[in-house]
Amino acid sequence: MASKAAARGLRPRHGARMVSRRGWGPGLLALAFACSSSPSQSGGGVDAAAGETAAGASEDAGTINVAPLVVDPGPPGVQAVNVAYTTVTLCRPGTTVCQTIDHVEVDTGSVGLRIISSVLDASLMLPQETAANGSPLIECYQYADGYNWGPVVTADVHMGGELAAALPLQIAGGAASTPVPSGCSGAGTEEDTVSDLGGNGIVGLGYESTDCGSSCASTTSPKLGSYYACAGSTCTASGVPLAGQVQNPIALFTRDNNGVAVELPSIDSAGAATVTGSLIFGIGTAPNNGLGAAQVITIDTNTGSFTTVFGGQVLAASFIDSGSLSYSFPDSTLAPCTGNQTGFYCPTSTVGLMATNEGFNRVNIPTSFSVANATTLYASGDAAFDDLAITAFAPGYFDWGLPFFYGRTVFTAISAAMTPAGPGPYFAY
Amino acid sequence: MPPRAARVVVCLALAIAAPSEARAALGGDAASIAVDSATLGGTRAILGATGWEVHALRLPSGTLVHEYLRGGKVFAVAWGGPALPDLRLLLGVYFEPYVQSPQSRGTGHHHMRLVATPEWVVQSAGHHESFVGRAWLPKQLPAGFDLDTVRAW
Numbered sequence: 286m287a288s289k290a291a292a293r294g295l296r297p298r299h300g301a302r303m304v305s306r307r308g309w310g311p312g313l314l315a316l317a318f319a320c321s322s323s324p325s326q327s328g329g330g331v332d333a334a335a336g337e338t339a340a341g342a343s344e345d346a347g348t349i350n351v352a353p354l355v356v357d358p359g360p361p362g363v364q365a366v367n368v369a370y371t372t373v374t375l376c377r378p379g380t381t382v383c384q385t386i387d388h389v390e391v392d393t394g395s396v397g398l399r400i401i402s403s404v405l406d407a408s409l410m411l412p413q414e415t416a417a418n419g420s421p422l423i424e425c426y427q428y429a430d431g432y433n434w435g436p437v438v439t440a441d442v443h444m445g446g447e448l449a450a451a452l453p454l455q456i457a458g459g460a461a462s463t464p465v466p467s468g469c470s471g472a473g474t475e476e477d478t479v480s481d482l483g484g485n486g487i488v489g490l491g492y493e494s495t496d497c498g499s500s501c502a503s504t505t506s507p508k509l510g511s512y513y514a515c516a517g518s519t520c521t522a523s524g525v526p527l528a529g530q531v532q533n534p535i536a537l538f539t540r541d542n543n544g545v546a547v548e549l550p551s552i553d554s555a556g557a558a559t560v561t562g563s564l565i566f567g568i569g570t571a572p573n574n575g576l577g578a579a580q581v582i583t584i585d586t587n588t589g590s591f592t593t594v595f596g597g598q599v600l601a602a603s604f605i606d607s608g609s610l611s612y613s614f615p616d617s618t619l620a621p622c623t624g625n626q627t628g629f630y631c632p633t634s635t636v637g638l639m640a641t642n643e644g645f646n647r648v649n650i651p652t653s654f655s656v657a658n659a660t661t662l663y664a665s666g667d668a669a670f671d672d673l674a675i676t677a678f679a680p681g682y683f684d685w686g687l688p689f690f691y692g693r694t695v696f697t698a699i700s701a702a703m704t705p706a707g708p709g710p711y712f713a714y
Numbered sequence: 715m716p717p718r719a720a721r722v723v724v725c726l727a728l729a730i731a732a733p734s735e736a737r738a739a740l741g742g743d744a745a746s747i748a749v750d751s752a753t754l755g756g757t758r759a760i761l762g763a764t765g766w767e768v769h770a771l772r773l774p775s776g777t778l779v780h781e782y783l784r785g786g787k788v789f790a791v792a793w794g795g796p797a798l799p800d801l802r803l804l805l806g807v808y809f810e811p812y813v814q815s816p817q818s819r820g821t822g823h824h825h826m827r828l829v830a831t832p833e834w835v836v837q838s839a840g841h842h843e844s845f846v847g848r849a850w851l852p853k854q855l856p857a858g859f860d861l862d863t864v865r866a867w
Binding site: 468489491493506508510 | 800801846
């Protein structure tokens with residue numbers, strides 16, 4: 286509850302400026318690049334005039350599907366390590382009343398857009414979704430370390446030059462007067478402030494198109510701990526049709542809607558203060574998003590997992606996830622860190638390692654990676670590391686976190702979406 | 715009446731007598747897991763082991779929960795499946811310290827959390843619709859107990 290009080294006390298102080306827009310062509314792209322080219326400006330406000338263009342401006346098919354990525358310390362007070370952020374623009378559906386928000390975490394390990402309520406300008410007045418019984422629809426979204434609790438609203442969401450019209454999204458912390466049901470709060474820590482979440486929001490661009498799916502659509506026994514119909518302070522679990530659930534914005538784009546490529550440059554093994562890259566929407570839908578030499582590994586449609594073979598271990602629940610700040614895998618030979626980095630690996634010198642990722646399609650990709658001393662890396666004060674690794678306490682998985690993405694283009698294809706390499710879900714790199 | 719049936723009857727009786735009493739699972743006694751069973755709504759099986767017992771609970775969400783007991787006390791729990799269980803019930807008195815702990819392994823790292831103290835350890839990991847975790851009391855582990863067996867995945 287303490288964090289809720291903090292959320293109420295916060296005023297919009299970063300990543301938040303209202304802009305009124307008439308057109309969404311290259312102008313938005315210019316706006317996006319303006320953010321991208323000045324990543325040290327965590328305030329992120331963009332002059333409305335800079336983003337204005339005449340309505341009906343023609344789209345540039347080569348770059349309209351690109352949104353900026355930056356790895357930096359994040360909003361003031363966050364001090365993030367290995368978090369990739371992008372910029373999104375939210376508009377009240379069907380209007381030009383909009384707000385551009387920077388430092389939204391890019392997470393291929395979750396699904397759906399969530400914005401911290403204290404960042405959102407209340408005058409946007411995004412329409413609240415209602416449950417089947419007419420009460421406001423409030424969602425609990427769970428992570429391994431906690432949860433977001435807040436109402437489901439709709440907005441026209443722009444990423445790069447793409448538009449997801451009337452996208453259902455969550456306003457995290459936007460239901461502070463409604464007590465969090467125990468089936469939600471039992472997940473761990475409430476992450477409804479900028480500092481608790483580590484960003485002004487998070488956008489899940491994982492392999493699914495909705496954030497819960499059929500188990501939340503059931504009207505008779507909806508999945509617990511997800512969607513609630515809340516009348517006053519009384520909330521009851523509520524089934525929500527797929528179209529009303531918080532959506533992967535990519536799935537609602539009118540084009541380039543079958544997946545995404547995350548593209549980050551190689552960095553020095555000692556770390557980097559800031560890294561800029563690109564989110565490229567679509568797979569094989571435009572000149573800039575072909576698979577090229579990338580190999581496809583298909584994944585379990587229920588869990589998103591594939592198999593990593595590493596050091597003689599067969600890790601069948603492995604996954605690729607831009608939202609994890611480090612590699613995570615079991616290795617009894619690497620020296621463990623002590624002190625503040627307990628849990629991470631701390632070899633005396635950087636170690637080069639090799640693993641093989643195997644998809645359900647039996648495609649094998651030998652993959653090299655390196656592990657450096659985490660205590661040394663953290664002491665550098667940098668924000669980006671391609672060799673940060675932590676132990677995996679549960680045998681059976683290898684988490685290919687953000688370090689894996691540097692120097693690669695990593696594709697995530699959405700379930701059942703057709704691509705030149707066949708339908709998703711899959712990863713490719 | 716065979717011992718197992720007797721235990722089930724006792725557990726059911728306790729659950730009915732104290733349905734809202736969410737006593738700790740971790741660190742709690744056998745009655746506390748009966749409360750878990752009633753509250754979490756799962757189906758339970760008791761697996762024999764030498765020196766300790768493992769109670770397996772399949773929740774309606776599909777998530778599997780294992781509770782490890784010795785001498786009627788829960789010394790470890792584990793979970794795995796498409797949704798997190800209610801950790802407030804599973805971790806009991808250790809839930810609030812876990813939630814409040816600054817040991818979150820870095821801001822923005824939503825897919826893993828490790829918190830270790832001399833008295834208790836909680837480890838949670840996973841991603842969209844695929845979660846695993848475990849917790850234990852280091853000072854209450856039976857002699858010869860292998861922590862690698864604390865798993866529900």
